[in-house]
Amino acid sequence: MDAPAPPTGYRPDAFPPFAVTVDLIVLTIQDDRLRAVVVERGVDPYAGAWALPGGFVRIDEDLPEAASRELAEETGLTAADVHLEQVASYGRPGRDPRMRVVTIAYLALAAHLPELRPGTDASAARFADVDELLGRPGALAFDHGRLLADGVERARAKLEYSPLATAFCPPEFTVAELRRVYEVVWGVSLDPRNFHRKVTGTPGFLVPTGRSTARQGGRPAALFRVGDTQVLHPPITRRDG
Template identity: 50%
Template sequence: MEDWLKASTEVEASWVTVDLAIFTVRGDQLMVLLIERGLEPFLGQPALPGGYVQKRETLHEGALRELKEEAGIDGRQLHLEQLGAYGDPLRDPRGRVVTIAYLALGPDLPTPVGGTDARRAYWAPVSQLGSGAAQLAFDHPAILTDALEEVRRKLEYTAVATAFCRDPFTLSELRTVYEVIWGQQLDPSNFRRKVLNTSGFVRPTGEQRLPPTGRPAALYRRGNAWLLSPPLLRGTGHTT
């Protein structure tokens, strides 16, 4: 018993935070939500929104609160899921901090409003981050990389692409989601055939939308399937 008590007093205290990789499609670009830190450490540097989990809240509740406080966005309207845990002992200069990263997706989300310890919040095009992603605070470059690959993978096997579309949507709008996230052009005819041949992926509303030019486009909503069978696998520049 004495050895156990001694060992317990030598364990370094640790804290739990949540960080959020939030993606949306705006102007045919994949965007990620970033904040400019208003406090040390990493004062003035860009970071993913997040913060400490309070004593009496769940991880999910903490993620929703931080999203609301730091960016003014209601996370209850988003597709929100855990991405993973990150616990490198040196990831935070303040001490041993383990973070639970969340992945959040939504359709054409509004301009964020910074608050609490965020000087400002803004949407950054993922395609233009480049080496700038390495300037993100903490281990957020790794979290962002993992989150982006997870979204790309989920587009192949699940109906998560519909989380980027406002109901109802056209197949062209759905195809744009795949193109901007995968970074490749997809053949419209092949994409349409694959989507409509994937049971439960989308369901027609029976209505049409009249574009400024061209033919009316049929409108759809997400179907009742989450896992796609067959999956829509990433190709070499086009669907087959």
Template identity: 60%
Template sequence: MDFVPLGLAADLVILTVRDGALQVLLIRRGITPYQGRWALPGGFVRPDEDLEQTARRELAEETGLSSDRIHLEQVATYGAPARDPRGRVVSVAYLALVPDLPAPVAGTDAASASWVAVGEVLADPGRLAFDHHRILSDGVERARAKLEYSPLAAAFCPPEFTISELRGVYEAVWGTPLDPRNFHRKVTKTPDFVESAGATTTRDGGRPAQLFRRGTATTLYPPMTRGG
């Protein structure tokens, strides 16, 4: 039976909300192919590793970020014949959407590492090496969907937050403005999404706003649909 040598790799879409925008962790490649181009962190699977071990090792080696508290989930598998000029390489992509991540530090074959606004990267399909624009697009869509049915957005807020601050997280991840009154109604009527902290704040400006804490819900029903 005919076959060709096959390489197996893992790539990572690491997202966070920084400075009011959804940002992705990118590395600038220090080796060929695509030397000097931005790319997602990742690399080849070693003989003694499973896929997730590779993803976590590459994250630490290329960016200096510890993966101990980062939950990774598989997004998709990418295997187009010409996706890597070095030969036939299949890559499994992992996603993490995590708050409070520090500045990365480049290492191994990465010349530099940085947080970059997702909108800026997706607007330029030729900016990323390999097929990483497609992988990033798929990862961002998965992250946006997660905010529809999970309370993950509250993790990006202070322990006590206003509905306006929570709305800012949704707007950053979804990349679209939301109607404040409609959003407030949906959040407060979704069972166990948020609970009153019994206090108010003026840090949003204007009149005092009620403070909330994350509730006990693990899934949101009805979901926080992007269509309003």
């Protein structure tokens, strides 16, 4: 249970002090690649190494609030602009060599990110290719490689049965733009015709706006916005050709 020691009856050493942080897996798509925000650490340990953005939870704020605040400090994005959800927590002793730290990882997905500005505890911030980061163990400080892997896997899984892919798109988007999101995040190529039929046929997923895009050399595409359904029936299955 959650209680600290009462006046009597408990182990007297039952309340070891922890630091609690939130770390952010901020994903976006740039140049048809999945990218994550990483910051350069300005201090030891891992000074000069890249890490996920994050920071301490304040004594008076909830965990999602802390994640939103850190996201805003790091990217300038507000909670209304992004999808933000908790992924998992990590607290192995020694994951930070100086003290006992438990961190709660949050996944943030955004369509377009403004200029990155380094936070108060980092000297630089940039976008890094996710596949490259995951393919190189030790590319990130602490256990952030695992945090990133878990966050990316969460995103990949949720594309199937939730409208999460639209979080990578602007408010109005075409079916082709949505398909590109699935292709980039999953690392596959999808049949444009079957994909179109599937997503437009899933009730509540896409809402036509009536508008269409001006295009260069091709039929204009209808613009959609995301519907209010939170679960896709049928799902957009991952094991397509």
